[in-house]
Amino acid sequence: MAANVNGSEALAVSGATGAERTTRREERVAVVRHVEYTPFPRVSAHQRGRLAFTRDVSPSGLCLRVEAPECPGALVRVAVRGVDGRPARVAIARVAWSAPTVDGAWWVGLAIVEECARRVLRVRRPALATPSQRA
Numbered sequence: 001m002a003a004n005v006n007g008s009e010a011l012a013v014s015g016a017t018g019a020e021r022t023t024r025r026e027e028r029v030a031v032v033r034h035v036e037y038t039p040f041p042r043v044s045a046h047q048r049g050r051l052a053f054t055r056d057v058s059p060s061g062l063c064l065r066v067e068a069p070e071c072p073g074a075l076v077r078v079a080v081r082g083v084d085g086r087p088a089r090v091a092i093a094r095v096a097w098s099a100p101t102v103d104g105a106w107w108v109g110l111a112i113v114e115e116c117a118r119r120v121l122r123v124r125r126p127a128l129a130t131p132s133q134r135a
Contacts, residue, residue, distance in 0.1 A: 028056040028063075033080050033088075035064055040075040040092055052108075054080065061093070061111045069098040069106045078110065090116040 035052040052064040062080070070076065074095045082088035093110035100106055 026058040026060055028058045030056045035078055035080050037076045037078045040077040055107065061109065064108045064110065065101065066106050066108050070095045070108050072097055075113065076110065092116065
């Protein structure tokens with residue numbers, strides 16, 4: 001049911017009053033999704049993929065719950081998985097902020113720098129010979 005709430009409803013549930021609400025350029029949606037992220041550009045094998053979960057998502061960014069903090073300004077490649085497990089959104093993002101949670105994990109705010117378009121794998125097929133070329 002949480003996936004169907006919009007940002008205004010999420011603020012209402014949190015108990016924030018109109019004076020406490022921050023004016024935002026974009027509506028944030030409180031939704032939990034599985035995310036895989038890696039440093040960008042990935043330059044060595046020890047920079048393996050890491051797992052995270054979203055707290056909220058907007059068109060220009062997202063907030064993740066991660067196990068280790070990320071440095072503000074760092075670039076990461078994120079793949080947000082849909083309900084079916086397939087990548088629903090793949091992008092390069094800049095770490096805007098990091099803050100600790102009460103249980104030892106971290107909240108990390110990401111600003112989308114560039115959406116990564118899915119590339120279609122194209123296979124070249126040999127051209128068929130015309131009848132005059134076969135002879």
